[in-house]
Amino acid sequence: KVCILRLGHRPERDQRVTTHVGLTARALGANGMYLAANDTGVVASIGDVVERWGGNFFVENDVKWKKCIREWKERGGIVAHLTMYGLEVGEVVAAVRERPEDLLIIVGAEKVPGDVYGMVDYNVSVTNQPHSEISSLAVFLDRLFMGREIEQDFPDAKIRVEPCKVGKRVIEL
């Protein structure tokens, strides 16, 4: 199991980015997202996508982040924090892929509390340049799953895209 813990979400300005963190996680093979803030709007918009496009991706609203990390570890899981200050992604993914444990991936918004850096098993960077939680998560998941997540099926979908070279086609199931 692979889940995301989203830190630092500010409902007044991060709704769109946090929703995209969740949708990216879902599309690229993760199982769910813990949101360390209270924002039922984000939960509803991701829930709406799951309802129509299928799969079992969950969003848990208003978690306490320290408790979330602690409980994940108590259940035997490992924790990786995406940060430009971490070890190179290829190195971490190679180590994590060998391990059977569930993986929690932490992404921040503006500034991540300093404690996080010491609480996790791996701080991992997708380049040492500043960019975004969405791009770093996408690259990390794609590396972790070695590109195979692109072919996954989403069970119980109500709609599905029929890929086409020209135009666009959506099938109601």
Ligand code: SAM
């Ligand atoms: N300046 C903030 C800090 O030092 O914590 C980070 C702000 S950045 C817009 C938001 C999030 O994007 C970070 O918390 C991290 O999860 C992710 N991120 C940004 N650049 C990254 C990189 N090069 N590698 C991995 N994650 C990155």
